[in-house]
Amino acid sequence: MIPAMLGAAALALSLAAHAQTDERRNLAFETVERNAESIATIGDRLYYYAELGMQEQESTKFLKETLEAIGFKVDLGGAGFPTSVWAQWESGKPHIVVVTEIDALPEGSQTPGSIERKPLVKGAPGHMEGHNTHGAVAIGAAYAVKRVMERYKLPGTVSLSFGPAEEQLVSRPFLVRAGLFKDADAAILIHIGDNFSTGYGLQNYAAISAKFTFHGKTAHGAVNPWEGRDAVDAVELMDMGFDKLREHLRPSQRAHRTITIGGIQPNIIPDLGQIWWFVRDANAPWAKENFDKLVNIARGAAMMTGTTMEMEVVASAWPQLGNRVIAEAIQKNIDTVGNPKWSDEEQKFAREFQSALGLKAVGLAPAPVKFGGRPQSFASNDSGDVTWNVPAGNLNFPASVPGVNYHNWQAAVTPISTIAHKGEVAGAKVLAASLLDLLSSRELLEKAKAQFREDTRDTPYFSFLPADANPPLELNREMMERFRPEMRKHYLNRAPRFN
Numbered sequence: 001m002i003p004a005m006l007g008a009a010a011l012a013l014s015l016a017a018h019a020q021t022d023e024r025r026n027l028a029f030e031t032v033e034r035n036a037e038s039i040a041t042i043g044d045r046l047y048y049y050a051e052l053g054m055q056e057q058e059s060t061k062f063l064k065e066t067l068e069a070i071g072f073k074v075d076l077g078g079a080g081f082p083t084s085v086w087a088q089w090e091s092g093k094p095h096i097v098v099v100t101e102i103d104a105l106p107e108g109s110q111t112p113g114s115i116e117r118k119p120l121v122k123g124a125p126g127h128m129e130g131h132n133t134h135g136a137v138a139i140g141a142a143y144a145v146k147r148v149m150e151r152y153k154l155p156g157t158v159s160l161s162f163g164p165a166e167e168q169l170v171s172r173p174f175l176v177r178a179g180l181f182k183d184a185d186a187a188i189l190i191h192i193g194d195n196f197s198t199g200y201g202l203q204n205y206a207a208i209s210a211k212f213t214f215h216g217k218t219a220h221g222a223v224n225p226w227e228g229r230d231a232v233d234a235v236e237l238m239d240m241g242f243d244k245l246r247e248h249l250r251p252s253q254r255a256h257r258t259i260t261i262g263g264i265q266p267n268i269i270p271d272l273g274q275i276w277w278f279v280r281d282a283n284a285p286w287a288k289e290n291f292d293k294l295v296n297i298a299r300g301a302a303m304m305t306g307t308t309m310e311m312e313v314v315a316s317a318w319p320q321l322g323n324r325v326i327a328e329a330i331q332k333n334i335d336t337v338g339n340p341k342w343s344d345e346e347q348k349f350a351r352e353f354q355s356a357l358g359l360k361a362v363g364l365a366p367a368p369v370k371f372g373g374r375p376q377s378f379a380s381n382d383s384g385d386v387t388w389n390v391p392a393g394n395l396n397f398p399a400s401v402p403g404v405n406y407h408n409w410q411a412a413v414t415p416i417s418t419i420a421h422k423g424e425v426a427g428a429k430v431l432a433a434s435l436l437d438l439l440s441s442r443e444l445l446e447k448a449k450a451q452f453r454e455d456t457r458d459t460p461y462f463s464f465l466p467a468d469a470n471p472p473l474e475l476n477r478e479m480m481e482r483f484r485p486e487m488r489k490h491y492l493n494r495a496p497r498f499n
C-alpha cells in the first residue's frame, strides 16, 4: 500500500515537473517567434559589417548596444582583446555560457541573393561562412531565456562570449588563460550549418600555427657568396627536414606550410627568410609532439646555415570535445523544434543554386541529422580550448544551402536570406531550450560534469600558448581599414527591438 502510494505521489510530482518544463520551453519558443524580425535584423546588420578577425569593432559595438538594451551587462576587451564581447545576465548559479564568433573572411564580399559573382565592394571581406547568423541566434535565445527565468524566478546566470578571430584560431586559448570560463558550469558552442545537428566526442582537430623567421647575412651571389648566410636556405632545409619527418609521424597528422618571405633577387644572398606552418593531429598531445619536432627541425636548419631563428606562435586550437550528456539534451530539443518549414521558393532557389555550382540539386535539409557520433573533422576551431575546461555541447543550426562550401564567396549568397532567417529562429529555439535544461536540472548538470571528468581524465588541458604570447592586435587591421569606408555605404540602419 504505502510504496504504491509513494509511487503515485512521485509520478504526480514528476508529471507536474514535466508540465512545468514544457510551459517554460513553450514560453521561450513563443518569445523567439515573436521576435523573429529582430533576430533577423541582428544577423543582417552583422552581415554588412563583415569585419575580419581582431577588427570586429562595428560588430561588437552593435552587439554591446543590443545586449544592453535587453538587460545584459556587457564587457568589451576581455583578455586584452578589444573586440572580445562578454555579455552576462546574472541571477545566481548555475552559470551557462554560449560560445560563438562573428568574424568574416577576406574577399568574401558578395551581393546577397545573387548566384552570379557580384561583390558588394570589390576585394572586400564578407561573411562567407555565415558567422553573422551566430549573433542572431545567441541573442535571440538569450532574450527568451532571460524572460523565462524572470517569469519563473529561476536562479542562474547566462553569458554570451563572442571570441574574436575564430577564422584564424586566435582568441579562445587567451580567453581561457585569462580565466573567463573558470566559474562556468557548462557551455554551448553554436555554429551555422546546412543541417540541424549536435555531436559528441572529438569533433575536429588540434592545430598549432607558427611562423619561423631566419636571419642571415647578405652578400653578392657571385662575388663573395661565402661571406653570406642564406636565410632562405634555412627555410628550404626546414621544409625538407619536415618532409623527412612525415614518414615517422602518425598517419593521422596533417601539416602544411607557405613560404612568406623568400628573398628578393637571385644575386643577393637573402638575409631574411620566413616559413609559416600549421601542424595538426587528432588530439592535442599529438599535435604538440609534432610541433616540438618541427621546432627542432627549425633549430637544425638555423645551425646548418649559420643563421638565427625566431619563432612566433600565431594561433592554436584544441579539438572540440562534445559532451555526450549535453549533446543528448540538445538533440531532444532539436527533435522537438524540427527543421524549418522551407517554402517552395526557398527550395527552388536552393536547387537552382546547387545546379549552378554543379552539385546535385537536393534542395534544403528536410529533417535534423540522427543522433550519433559523427566523424572527426580535420579542420579546427579555437573554441576547442573551452571544451577541455568546461563541459560543452555543440549545436549546428540549419541556415545555409547544403553542398555550398564555406570559405568560398558562394557561401556569402544566403546568410541574410529567408533561409538564414528561418534557421536563426530554429537555432535560437533549440539554444534557448537547451540553456533552460542546463539551468533548471541539477541532475543534468551533474551528469554532464561526470561525463566531462571521464572524457578529460587521461588528457588534462595544457595551453599551447607560449608564456609570453600576446593578442595579435594588428591582425587584419590594414585590410579592414582599407575597405571599411566603402563597406560603410552598405550598412543597415534597422535596429532590433525585442519585446
Ligand SMILES: [Zn+2]
Binding pocket: 129, 131, 166, 191
Ligand atoms: Zn566558423
